[in-house]
Amino acid sequence: MFFVLQMAISNIRYGEGVTKEVGMDLQNLGAKRVCLMTDRNLSQLPPVDAVLNSLTKSGINFQMYDNVRVEPTDQSFLDAIEFAKKGEFDAYVAVGGGSVIDTCKAANLYASSPTSDFLDYVNAPIGKGKAVTVPLKPLIAVPTTAGTGSETTGVAIFDFKELKVKTGIASRAIKPTLGIIDPLHTLSMPERIVANSGFDVLCHALESYTPLPYKMRSPCPSNPINRPAYQGSNPISDVWALHALRIVAKYLKRAIRNPEDREARANMHLASAFAGIGFGNAGVHLCHGMSYPISGLVKTYKPKDYNVDHSLVPHGLSVVLTSPAVFAFTAQVHPERHLEAAEILGADIRTARIKDAGLILADTLRKFLFDLNVDDGLAAIGYSKADIPALVKGTLPQERVTKLSPRPQTEEDLSALFEASMKLY
Amino acid sequence: MFFVLQMAISNIRYGEGVTKEVGMDLQNLGAKRVCLMTDRNLSQLPPVDAVLNSLTKSGINFQMYDNVRVEPTDQSFLDAIEFAKKGEFDAYVAVGGGSVIDTCKAANLYASSPTSDFLDYVNAPIGKGKAVTVPLKPLIAVPTTAGTGSETTGVAIFDFKELKVKTGIASRAIKPTLGIIDPLHTLSMPERIVANSGFDVLCHALESYTPLPYKMRSPCPSNPINRPAYQGSNPISDVWALHALRIVAKYLKRAIRNPEDREARANMHLASAFAGIGFGNAGVHLCHGMSYPISGLVKTYKPKDYNVDHSLVPHGLSVVLTSPAVFAFTAQVHPERHLEAAEILGADIRTARIKDAGLILADTLRKFLFDLNVDDGLAAIGYSKADIPALVKGTLPQERVTKLSPRPQTEEDLSALFEASMKLY
Ligand SMILES: NC(=O)c1ccc[n+]([C@@H]2O[C@H](COP(=O)([O-])OP(=O)(O)OC[C@H]3O[C@@H](n4cnc5c(N)ncnc54)[C@H](O)[C@@H]3O)[C@@H](O)[C@H]2O)c1
Ligand SMILES: NC(=O)c1ccc[n+]([C@@H]2O[C@H](COP(=O)([O-])OP(=O)(O)OC[C@H]3O[C@@H](n4cnc5c(N)ncnc54)[C@H](O)[C@@H]3O)[C@@H](O)[C@H]2O)c1
Ligand SMILES: [Fe+2]
Ligand SMILES: [Fe+2]
Numbered sequence: 018m019f020f021v022l023q024m025a026i027s028n029i030r031y032g033e034g035v036t037k038e039v040g041m042d043l044q045n046l047g048a049k050r051v052c053l054m055t056d057r058n059l060s061q062l063p064p065v066d067a068v069l070n071s072l073t074k075s076g077i078n079f080q081m082y083d084n085v086r087v088e089p090t091d092q093s094f095l096d097a098i099e100f101a102k103k104g105e106f107d108a109y110v111a112v113g114g115g116s117v118i119d120t121c122k123a124a125n126l127y128a129s130s131p132t133s134d135f136l137d138y139v140n141a142p143i144g145k146g147k148a149v150t151v152p153l154k155p156l157i158a159v160p161t162t163a164g165t166g167s168e169t170t171g172v173a174i175f176d177f178k179e180l181k182v183k184t185g186i187a188s189r190a191i192k193p194t195l196g197i198i199d200p201l202h203t204l205s206m207p208e209r210i211v212a213n214s215g216f217d218v219l220c221h222a223l224e225s226y227t228p229l230p231y232k233m234r235s236p237c238p239s240n241p242i243n244r245p246a247y248q249g250s251n252p253i254s255d256v257w258a259l260h261a262l263r264i265v266a267k268y269l270k271r272a273i274r275n276p277e278d279r280e281a282r283a284n285m286h287l288a289s290a291f292a293g294i295g296f297g298n299a300g301v302h303l304c305h306g307m308s309y310p311i312s313g314l315v316k317t318y319k320p321k322d323y324n325v326d327h328s329l330v331p332h333g334l335s336v337v338l339t340s341p342a343v344f345a346f347t348a349q350v351h352p353e354r355h356l357e358a359a360e361i362l363g364a365d366i367r368t369a370r371i372k373d374a375g376l377i378l379a380d381t382l383r384k385f386l387f388d389l390n391v392d393d394g395l396a397a398i399g400y401s402k403a404d405i406p407a408l409v410k411g412t413l414p415q416e417r418v419t420k421l422s423p424r425p426q427t428e429e430d431l432s433a434l435f436e437a438s439m440k441l442y
Numbered sequence: 443m444f445f446v447l448q449m450a451i452s453n454i455r456y457g458e459g460v461t462k463e464v465g466m467d468l469q470n471l472g473a474k475r476v477c478l479m480t481d482r483n484l485s486q487l488p489p490v491d492a493v494l495n496s497l498t499k500s501g502i503n504f505q506m507y508d509n510v511r512v513e514p515t516d517q518s519f520l521d522a523i524e525f526a527k528k529g530e531f532d533a534y535v536a537v538g539g540g541s542v543i544d545t546c547k548a549a550n551l552y553a554s555s556p557t558s559d560f561l562d563y564v565n566a567p568i569g570k571g572k573a574v575t576v577p578l579k580p581l582i583a584v585p586t587t588a589g590t591g592s593e594t595t596g597v598a599i600f601d602f603k604e605l606k607v608k609t610g611i612a613s614r615a616i617k618p619t620l621g622i623i624d625p626l627h628t629l630s631m632p633e634r635i636v637a638n639s640g641f642d643v644l645c646h647a648l649e650s651y652t653p654l655p656y657k658m659r660s661p662c663p664s665n666p667i668n669r670p671a672y673q674g675s676n677p678i679s680d681v682w683a684l685h686a687l688r689i690v691a692k693y694l695k696r697a698i699r700n701p702e703d704r705e706a707r708a709n710m711h712l713a714s715a716f717a718g719i720g721f722g723n724a725g726v727h728l729c730h731g732m733s734y735p736i737s738g739l740v741k742t743y744k745p746k747d748y749n750v751d752h753s754l755v756p757h758g759l760s761v762v763l764t765s766p767a768v769f770a771f772t773a774q775v776h777p778e779r780h781l782e783a784a785e786i787l788g789a790d791i792r793t794a795r796i797k798d799a800g801l802i803l804a805d806t807l808r809k810f811l812f813d814l815n816v817d818d819g820l821a822a823i824g825y826s827k828a829d830i831p832a833l834v835k836g837t838l839p840q841e842r843v844t845k846l847s848p849r850p851q852t853e854e855d856l857s858a859l860f861e862a863s864m865k866l867y
Contacts, residue, residue, distance in 0.1 A: 030666070031678075038666050045667045150470075241455070241463050242470045252712060253456075256685050287677060 027169040027297075029196040029290055033283070036067040036199040039110060039157060040075025046155050048108035051079035052101055054121040055112045056087055058324040064161045064202040068112050080104055085113065085120045087325045088312060088332065090176045094123045095135065101128035109156040111193075114214065115165030115332065118158045119173035122191040126173075129153045138186045140417050143177060148242050149190035158193035161202040163272070163285035164214025164333055166221060166293015168196030171246045174332075176313050182411040183309035187246050192297075198290055200283035208273055209322035211282070212389055213333035215269045218261060218289045220304045220336040225296035226250065226258035227347055227354050228421040247300025249421060257295030262361050264288035273389060303343040303426070306419035307434065308335035310411025316399040330398055337386065338395055341379035342437035346430070348375025350423035383441050394440040405435045452594040452722075454621040454715055458708070461492040461624040464535060464582055465500025471580050473533035476504035477526060479546040480537045481512055483749040489586045489627040493537050505529055510538065510545045512750045513737060513757065515601040519548045520560065526553035534581040536618070539639065540590030540757065543583045544598035547616040551598075554578045563611045565842050568602060573667050574615035583618035586627040588697070588710035589639025589758055591646060591718015593621030596671045599757075601738050607836040608734035612671050617722075623715055625708035633698055634747035636707070637814055638758035640694045643686060643714045645729045645761040650721035651675065651683035652772055652779050653846040672725025674846060682720030687786050689713035698814060728768040728851070731844035732859065733760035735836025741824040755823055762811065763820055766804035767862035771855065773800025775848035812867050819865040830860045 030038070043051055053072070055065050060083040072079050082100045086093035101109075101124035111121035127133060130151040136144040158168035167173075171192040174185040203211070231249035238244050250258075264284050271281035312335045317328050348355040352374035359378040360366045362385060369377055392398055400408070409431045412419065419426065426434075455463070468476055478497070480490050485508040497504050507525045511518035526534075526549035536546035552558060555576040561569040583593035592598075596617040599610040628636070656674035663669050675683075689709050696706035737760045742753050773780040777799035784803040785791045787810060794802055817823055825833070834856045837844065844851065851859075 029678075031676075041665050041667075045665070240466050240470070242466075251456075253454075253716075256681060256716075260681050291678075291681075 027192065027196060027290070027294060028194065029169065029198055031198040031287060033201050034199060035197055036064070036159060036202070037071050039068055039159065039197060040071035040077050042157060042195065043072070043077050043108055043110070044075050046108055048155070049078060050104065050106050051077050052104055052106040052109045052124070053079050053081045053112065054085060054097065054109065054124065055081070055083050055117055056085040057083050058087075059113050059117070059161060062205050064159065064205065065112050067199070067201075068110060068159060085117045087116045087323065088176060088329045089116050089120050089174070090178050091135065092178060094120060094175050097121070097124040098127040101125065102131055106154060108154055110159065111156065112159045112161060114160065114162035115167040115174070118160065118165070118167040118193070119175065121156060121158070122173040122193070123175070123186060125153050125156050126186065126191050138188065140184050140187055142416065143180065143184045143414055149188040153190060155194040157195045157197060159197045159199065159202070160286070160289065162206060162210060162214035163203050163282065163289045164217040166218070166289045166297065168193050168198070169290050169293035170297035172297065180414075181310070182313040182414060184414070187417065189246055196290060198286055200279065200286045203282040203286050204276060204279070207322035208276075209320055211285070212273045212391070213320070213331040214289070215265065215272065215285055215333065216337035217333035218285065218292045219265050219269065220333075220340055221292035221296040221301060222258045222262040222265060223340065223344065223358055224301035224304055225254055225292070225299040226262065226358060227344070227351055227423060228300050228302045229423050231299075234421070245417070246297060247417065247421060248298060250299050254295040254299035257291050258299070259361070261288045261292035261295060262358060264291070266362050270389065300421040301418055302422040303347065303419060303434070304336040304340050306415035306422070307339050307343070307408070307412050307431070308332065309415055310408045311335040311338070311395065311400075313411055314404065314407055318398045334392070334398070337391065338398070338441070339434060339438040341382045341441060342434045344382065345375040345379040346434060347422060347424050348378060387442050393442050394438055395435065396439045400439065402436065402439070405432050408435045452617065452621060452715070452719055453619065454594065454623055456623040456712060458626050459624060460622055461489070461584060461627070462496045464493055464584065464622060465496035465502050467582060467620065468497070468502050468533055468535070469500050471533055473580070474503060475529065475531050476502050477529055477531040477534045477549070478504050478506045478537065479510060479522065479534065479549065480506070480508050480542055481510040482508050483512075484538050484542070484586060487630050489584065489630065490537050492624070492626075493535060493584060510542045512541045512748065513601060513754045514541050514545050514599075515603050516560065517603060519545060519600050522546070522549040523552040526550065527556055531579060533579055535584065536581065537584045537586060539585065539587035540592040540599070543585065543590070543592035543618070544600065546581060546583070547598040547618070548600070548611060550578050550581050551611065551616050563613065565609050565612055567841065568605065568609045568839055574613040578615060580619040582620045582622060584622045584624065584627070585711070585714065587631060587635060587639035588628050588707065588714045589642040591643070591714045591722065593618050593623065594715050594718035595722035597722065605839075606735070607738045607839060609839070612842065614671055621715060623711055625704065625711045628707040628711050629701060629704070632747035633701075634745055636710070637698045637816070638745070638756040639714070640690065640697065640710055640758065641762035642758035643710065643717045644690050644694070645758075645765055646717035646721040646726060647683045647687040647690060648765065648769065648783055649726035649729055650679055650717070650724040651687065651783060652769070652776055652848060653725050653727045654848050656724070659846070670842070671722060672842065672846060673723060675724050679720040679724035682716050683724065684786070686713045686717035686720060687783060689716070691787050695814065725846040726843050727847040728772065728844060728859070729761040729765050731840035731847070732764050732768070732833070732837050732856070733757065734840055735833045736760040736763070736820065736825075738836055739829065739832055743823045759817070759823070762816065763823070763866070764859060764863040766807045766866060767859045769807065770800040770804040771859060772847060772849050773803060808866050818867050819863055820860065821864045825864065827861065827864070830857050833860045
């Protein structure tokens, strides 16, 4: 058997105030027409200000697109792509959370491949999952949440309205050229955005530490260009996953509680990139696979602190609500990893039995979420038992991630996981 | 004050037999004229065979250059550059240890910048240390030692004959496009090559865990393009350094003792890349700075197991021989890191006093080297007290690394460090 592990790790720059360099970076790239992307809310906030200042100071010619949708859809991606095609840009700067960075990746991709059909690059089986062979323009990502790690990954996620399900585009080719991690940007985040994006980091770390090991993943494409970015757990992503998890355990609560705690917010900002490097190469599994219909089927839920005009389930919330059920389910495969994660998150495992690893991790997560005032399960965000078949149906096409679960799942298993996630406490 | 940390991390692929993909990679890159570089010894060994097979199978048009000098010099770099210029290649494959990979980086750089003077890109103060702005061709590095991590770094080292001192070229631009880490290649390494290249990993890990922290390094260039690759210790390289050190502690002895111990050799092969990512961003300091004259001034030393016709001090040996003295000297700055390193390498530190950290790490290293039959200090490889002034003189221009030492050094300090390294046991 032939095992391969391919790591595309990232270029990142970290430092308070480091955003002021983005204009120089664009000059160094020789950029003549730059597309600056953000969302409407951020366009009024300090992170975008800092970028605008830097661009102006360096005399960069740019156009701003601030129409990014929070939790993007195919429609909102297409709108940004249209803008990018018209603009004929030679570089992109994305300032925002995962919604902005992902939208910018898609805009860059399709503007660089103008004759492609939108579905060409969308993950199979929903789209065609074609390999990207066209050269893209440089994209500098300036994350403003401490969550997705999108500045380090080759993934762009959107909500496919027609199917009411989230899916994405995954290719090393869309990974940003440079991520500028400036922890000052995290200071303007309101409490629930810190919490929800932090839960995303938590799940990236937990899921990328526990997927199918890379030596067990199949198929193994014979041409490296067809190899997926998500390869299963491996000795390199393990390092990042554990490291990120330790930071989450130490700093997430502090970052949520106190907006002035710069140390905590800066550490979570780095952790989000670290977890991104980990899951961007190892993948995520059930929490993410099941989250896509949870977000996609949203009814009327409007989260606190989100300055948007549509209902949405924030991504981090949609992944974390199933996490106790998911890890109770998967622990039979790598119980020692589940127990280790529980210990890092504060569980006392001195007298723990290895066969209880899943329950211990689940309890630890429940307690963690309770302490952080997280909604009490899927019921609290508007779902009931009657929705479970639709939630399961929306999970089935998420093979790209669900197949990375260490434990295979039937539809009944998925039903049971959603049901167990209706109420947490 | 404005602190920046810039990480250029790497693309690597890892797996037994993964070399067979290199032909496909070159096809995917659209390469039409490929330069295959190696050294004379390796050209007869399985790693080069595997690459040749893959190139042939994929119908890749290539020319082979096997004239790389083990421990390259300016002359040998120039010879390879000449070959590269004539060949007008559109991609490079380097199969070998640091000597081959470094030579190939230089060949690619100067062939891509044909009007440059050789000194233009050589590190200041010896050369001009100009920033690389020309685009280079893709370079795929296939390491065959478990040592330099050159497949992950933007550094190419050579012996400047005129000055009798090693120096190099350092730029993110010369970092290989892809490192193919195929642990099968390590199986042909004779014992001393495993040992010496392993010591290089050990010192990369130790030195990159203990340099000046990145927030204390100066100057801080205002344009990011002028920022050095070596930035001092930082929260990202720390992760790599410690991880590599743990692997060295666990596997180096086994890898040396038993050529059949595939687990140990494979782990050291990965550790060398991990340490490369760490030191490639944090830098190294005194062991490396002092090693350059130790190699450059070599008299008649001919190491066991090296199939070459000139005398040389293998790089890994030249760095490790001063390590006990160096860490005893630097420990006063970050004693807790020195103690932590000693513990990872097997010291019992339960009753240790923090002020003894340097001595404890030095003793641990001495014991480690003694167990591995390493020559007893600089005296055993042909140096005497009378050589110390020349060794010191050769260290002074190595500012790029010596300035990263956590503790500043006078010429007297350097003399004392060389003197303390004459005899180890
Ligand atoms: N590409 C990837 O690797 C990846 C990984 C995980 C999730 N995602 C996707 O990313 C999206 C979620 O991204 P997110 O969690 O970063 O949030 P987001 O981008 O959706 O932003 C959420 C809200 O926070 C606001 N906001 C962002 N930064 C702020 C700041 N500094 N101060 C004040 N307000 C701020 C935004 O304006 C928005 O209203 C989802 O679509 C998800 O599926 C992508
Ligand atoms: N670029 C960097 O980041 C970096 C870092 C550290 C050192 N270096 C430089 O790298 C050079 C040392 O490289 P190295 O330690 O990898 O050794 P090397 O390339 O000098 O090779 C040493 C010997 O080992 C032989 N060899 C290599 N692989 C073999 C295999 N698999 N089987 C049998 N024989 C094999 C070679 O033919 C050669 O004779 C020095 O010039 C050093 O300064 C570079
Ligand atoms: Fe996520
Ligand atoms: Fe080295």
